Structure formats: structure tokens, C-alpha cells
Amino acid sequence: MTESAASPPTSEVLFYEQGASWLWVLAGPGAGVAMALIQLSAGYFQWLxxxxxxxxxxxxxxxQVKAARIHTSVELTADTLRQGTETTRTAEIVRVYPEAEGAEAPKWQYARALGELTGVPRGRTGIGLRLAGDRTAQAWARKDKQLRAALTNLIEERIPPEKTS
Structure with missing residues (x-):
């Protein structure tokens, strides 16, 4: 079976985070049950x-969940890194900066976060990236160590690590 010319080739997903879980929506029925119990304990009940x-x-x-699944999801393939609705070609990623250590924040932590959000989303950790054209940006994920490892492996396959002397 061959792929049609209209559909792009699919690449294996190396890392994925969904952004938010639909389980949060179960708070709605919980709120309804809680209000019913409060009314019953007060001796007054009205279905409305x-x-x-x-x-x-x-x-x-x-x-909220739908927005979080769109804007805070992450997907890494061999060809692209998608952060929310912004997609960056992995060919543009030249280097993955090391994790921040010590009290002083590295320069990459002040760089623009990928995605359309104004910064790294809450609950996520930034990962410094050197992009083509001497640009710096931050990728981000909840499981930042896994994304960092996947990005590093991907970059090292394409560009051998720099030798330090």
C-alpha cells in the first residue's frame, strides 16, 4: 500500500505529551453531586x-481542557518539534543547552518560549535550544528530562558532539 501524493509522510513520534487530561471534566458531575448532598443535608432539595x-x-x-490540549501539547518527530500550535523543523535546532545549575540563571532561560504562549506554561520546565541563525529559544515539557534526551539524541545523530580540548 502506498501513500498518496496529497498526504505528507508520517514520521515516528519520539516524544509526546497531550497537554491536559479529560479526567478534569469529571469535576462537573462531582460539583452537581456535591450540591445535591449539600441541599439534602440542609433538608431542602431543588433539582435545578x-x-x-x-x-x-x-x-x-x-x-479549559480543550485549550490546554491544543496550546500545551508537545510532539517530537525526527522532522519536527511541535509546541502547542507552533511547529519548528528539527533541522533548525543546532544545539541543546545543558540544564540550569547553580543560583545564576543561564541566558537561554530568558529566551522566547516556543509555542504561541508568552512563556513556558505552568508545570513545565524549559529546555534551552540554539537554533539556526544564531537564535536561542526554549522548548518545554512536563517530562523535560525525556524531551531533552530525545532532542539530544536527535541532534547528535545529525551533528556530532563538539570536541573539547
């Missing part, structure tokens, strides 16, 4: 209140 809490919490959490 638990249903409204169930619907509102479920609706707003669904929007």
Missing part, C-alpha cells in the same frame, strides 16, 4: 441547582 452546577462546571472545564 445541582443540574446548573453540573452543566456550568462541565462546560467551562471542557473549554
Amino acid at each position: 441547582i445541582p443540574i446548573v452546577f453540573f452543566l456550568l462546571v462541565t462546560f467551562f472545564l471542557s473549554i
Whole structure:
């Protein structure tokens, strides 16, 4: 079976994070049940209140989870690094900077974070990257050590490590 000319070739996914879990939406039914129990303990029950809490919490959490799955997901293949909705070709990545050590922050931590967000998303750790054209940027992930290892392996396959003398 051959791929059609219209579909791009698929590359093996080396690293993936989904951004957020749909399990958070279960807080909506939990809020409805909690309101029903509060009403029952007070000796007063009206169906409208638990249903409204169930619907509102479920609706707003669904929007939040969908946004997080779009804007904070990470996918690395041999050809591309996708951070949220921004995709960077791995051919543009020249170097992966070492992890920050000590009290003084390295310069790469002040670089632009990849993705359309204004900085590294909460709960994620930045990874310094040297890009083609003498640019610096930060990739990010929850499992930053795994992403760093995958990026380093990918870069070392393409560009041999620099020799220090």
C-alpha cells in the first residue's frame, strides 16, 4: 500500500505529551453531586441547582481542557518539534543547552518560549535550544528530562558532539 501524493509522510513520534487530561471534566458531575448532598443535608432539595452546577462546571472545564490540549501539547518527530500550535523543523535546532545549575540563571532561560504562549506554561520546565541563525529559544515539557534526551539524541545523530580540548 502506498501513500498518496496529497498526504505528507508520517514520521515516528519520539516524544509526546497531550497537554491536559479529560479526567478534569469529571469535576462537573462531582460539583452537581456535591450540591445535591449539600441541599439534602440542609433538608431542602431543588433539582435545578445541582443540574446548573453540573452543566456550568462541565462546560467551562471542557473549554479549559480543550485549550490546554491544543496550546500545551508537545510532539517530537525526527522532522519536527511541535509546541502547542507552533511547529519548528528539527533541522533548525543546532544545539541543546545543558540544564540550569547553580543560583545564576543561564541566558537561554530568558529566551522566547516556543509555542504561541508568552512563556513556558505552568508545570513545565524549559529546555534551552540554539537554533539556526544564531537564535536561542526554549522548548518545554512536563517530562523535560525525556524531551531533552530525545532532542539530544536527535541532534547528535545529525551533528556530532563538539570536541573539547
